[in-house]
Amino acid sequence: MAQLSQKQVDEILAKKPEKRYNYFIKTVCEEEEVWGLADEEGWLLLEDDEDNTEVLAVFPNPEFAEIFRTKCEYDEFTVESLDLYEFVDWLDDFEKEKMKVAVFPTPDFQSAVMPPQRLKEDFQTEFDKETGE
Secondary structure, rough: OOOHHHHHHHHHHHOHHHHHHHHHHHHHHOOOEEEEEEEEOEEOEEEEEOOOOOEEEOOOOOHHHHHHHOOOOOOOOOOEEHHHHHHHHHHHHHHOOOOOEEEEEOOOOOEEEHHHHHHHHEEEEEHHHHHHH
């Protein structure tokens, strides 16, 4: 995967959460990889202020995960990738546990917080577009 330029990074981060969400779905489907932050205990979970539930923070590219890690001072975490198909399996578990996903949070914690079912449906829609079905 080609590395993003600083200009591309800035432009994408400036988009509204909904636009970043669309970029996330498209990029993840193309690359078949999801990026997040992890330490020995697992993946970084943020708190959803609305209902105090835990949400998994995920990113479309390693650059954005690294910016978030650095600016939000999650120094003990490292940027990790996860295979898209494994991630979709996780979404099934999240659904059972009533967890949500914080898609593509910016350093000021603006993200699209989505239920797992919505992510799965949007991945499927994107795959169908790519395969021309």
